[in-house]
Amino acid sequence: MKIKERKTNQKSTLISTFVGIMTKLHTIDGTDVQQMWRPRPKDGHKGTFGHALLVVGSKGMAGAAILAAEACLRSGIGKLSICSAEENRSILQICIPEAILTNEVNNSYQAIGIGPGLGMNGNMLQTCLQLERPLVIDADAINLLSQKPEWLNRVAANSIFTPHAKEAQRLMGSNRLEEVATFAVNRKVIVVLKGHPTHVCCPDGNVYRLEVGNSGMATAGSGDVLTGIITGLLAQGYQPREAAIMGVWLHGTAGDSSADEMGENCMLARDIIRHLPHAFRQLNNVN
Numbered sequence: 001m002k003i004k005e006r007k008t009n010q011k012s013t014l015i016s017t018f019v020g021i022m023t024k025l026h027t028i029d030g031t032d033v034q035q036m037w038r039p040r041p042k043d044g045h046k047g048t049f050g051h052a053l054l055v056v057g058s059k060g061m062a063g064a065a066i067l068a069a070e071a072c073l074r075s076g077i078g079k080l081s082i083c084s085a086e087e088n089r090s091i092l093q094i095c096i097p098e099a100i101l102t103n104e105v106n107n108s109y110q111a112i113g114i115g116p117g118l119g120m121n122g123n124m125l126q127t128c129l130q131l132e133r134p135l136v137i138d139a140d141a142i143n144l145l146s147q148k149p150e151w152l153n154r155v156a157a158n159s160i161f162t163p164h165a166k167e168a169q170r171l172m173g174s175n176r177l178e179e180v181a182t183f184a185v186n187r188k189v190i191v192v193l194k195g196h197p198t199h200v201c202c203p204d205g206n207v208y209r210l211e212v213g214n215s216g217m218a219t220a221g222s223g224d225v226l227t228g229i230i231t232g233l234l235a236q237g238y239q240p241r242e243a244a245i246m247g248v249w250l251h252g253t254a255g256d257s258s259a260d261e262m263g264e265n266c267m268l269a270r271d272i273i274r275h276l277p278h279a280f281r282q283l284n285n286v287n
Contacts, residue, residue: 064117
């Protein structure tokens with residue numbers, strides 16, 4: 001993967017040194033993301049593009065489930081199942097007819113995302129942790145782990161956390177980039193620290209900075225959309241670091257396209273989904 005490092009005296013920026021690992025900050029642009037992207041094979045079928053599970057949406061939070069699910073489907077995935085509260089069944093079947101509703105949480109899926117609108121009942125998170133596999137962990141799943149820090153030891157290596165600053169503060173005791181990068185290395189996970197810019201902190205100490213996106217994306221449901229995109233990319237066979245970086249770039253680029261059309265003040269999370277096709281087309285045209 002081609003990485004464009006932010007230069008400081010001809011060196012990439014050194015964030016900190018801990019347990020013998022130098023943490024370096026790199027800047028990612030569309031050219032780098034294009035090199036990760038794999039065009040769809042012309043003879044592909046549903047099985048080619050993966051089957052994901054989203055564990056999302058408690059009672060009254062069907063909206064979070066819908067946003068994550070539609071974003072996941074728009075990411076190019078072949079098949080999506082949703083595990084959600086029974087009260088959400090009718091609205092999900094109407095709004096996301098392409099998805100399968102299920103109560104089965106097992107290892108038959110290529111990727112599992114959990115958290116958007118989940119609520120603070122920890123049963124589903126415990127079930128997912130028992131699978132002992134990498135997860136995409138967002139929103140209420142992060143908040144649950146903040147309240148049950150002993151559960152962190154059950155999070156599989158290469159899981160992807162997607163906290164905003166307050167969630168990072170709750171989970172890690174700090175939202176400073178140095179501390180978040182340390183958490184990623186110590187826990188052997190990937191942390192997407194959302195903001196502008198967004199940073200993707202990896203287990204090997206590398207941190208990737210992405211400057212796409214805008215303040216119009218600071219709106220309810222935007223993070224649910226990102227979770228859906230990353231989960232969909234994982235299910236298609238991208239490695240966790242690739243899925244996190246590509247997901248952030250696609251999400252931010254779609255957000256920038258949306259802002260160009262309607263201005264930052266009027267943006268909704270579903271506008272980001274609506275502009276995902278533009279972001280994917282950009283992958284064919286970046287310089």
